[in-house]
Amino acid sequence: MTLPATPGIGFKPEHFAAIRETRPDLGFFEVHAENYMGEGGPAHRTLEALRADYAISLHGVGLSIGGSRIDRDHLARLKRLVDLYQPESFSEHLAWSSHGIYLNDLLPLPYTEETLALVCDHIDEVQAALGRRMLLENPSTYVLFEQSTIPEIDFMTEISRRTGCGLLLDVNNVFVSCTNHRMDPRAYLRDFPLDRVGEIHLGGHAEEELPSGPLLIDAHGTPVADPVWALYAEVIAAAGPLPTLIEWDNDVPDFPVLMAEADRARAVLTRRVAHAAR
Structure with a gap:
């Protein structure tokens, strides 16, 4: 199963009535x-109704792919969820979030041969347990590690090559990370293995002004910024239409605001299809 190459939205229960009505x-x-x-309850009844009408992308935030080990109990709960709803896609982050306790954050990794082997082992474990291919999302980062010896794109490409997993390209994360590290996001995207991408994420970010310059934060609480839309259009021009998610997790607006963002993504996807048909 694969997601359709059309816009999608991150589901919020407060929007369920509007979704059922419209x-x-x-x-x-x-x-x-x-x-x-x-187990059960209103959340599952809502998701069952949503699943009856739409494809589902299941996105993990707590598997801690880059941690010291995969929590087997967490993975078992995830497998039950995947078996129950049969989502068209499952994805997780290139990050770690647990070390004996769960931390409410997605923390970065040094890009080394040791970390590469660890992440690949964990992805192999997850894919074997779930019986399906997963997607791995590029991170938004605020620090760089002196220990890193492998460029991020090479790191992710090699993970995909070794494990067979696909990639989730978060264009906002690219813009955030490249701005924070004084890099060129267009150069990053030119080198990214777009043929391995199974889904795109678009979200908003916040900005703090520091003495060293602007610091962008992947906050998911505002509309997608114009520079990110421009990068997204370039990605679609190069790769063709891809499933595109609008992420908005904080200060969630009314549903029509999210639909307006989805329609903006649809316009980019439609232009690419029209161009290809000429």
Whole structure:
């Protein structure tokens, strides 16, 4: 199963009534896996109704792919969820978030041969347990490690090559990281293995002004910024239409605001299809 190459939106329960009433023209909804690991209840009844009408992208935030080990109990709960809803896609982050306890953050990794082997082993474990291919998302980062010896793109490409996993390209994360590290996001995207991308994320970011210059934060609480839309258009021009998610997790607006963002993504995807048909 694969997601349709159309816009999708991150599902929020407060929007369920509007979704049922309007039946929006969306290819899929994305839900965070950890929100549905309980047994039954209203959350599952809502997700069952949503699943009956739309494709689902299941997005993990707590598997800690880059941690010292995969929590087997967490993985078992994830497998039950995947088996129950049969989502068209499952994805996780290139990050770690647990070390004996769970931390409410997605923390960065040094890009070394040792870390590469560890992440690949963990992805192999997850894919074997789930019986399916997963997608791995590029991170937003605020620091660089002196120990890193492998460029991020090479690191992710090699993970995909060794494990067979796909990649989730978060264009906002690219813009955030490259701005923070004084790098060129267009150069990053030119080198990114777009043929391995199974989904795109677009979200908003916040900006803090520091003595050293602007620091961008992947905050998911505002509309997608114009520079990110421009980068997204270049990606679609190069790769062709791809499933595209609008992420908005904080200060969540009314549903029509999210639909306006999805329609903006649809316009980019439609232009690429029209151009290809000429």
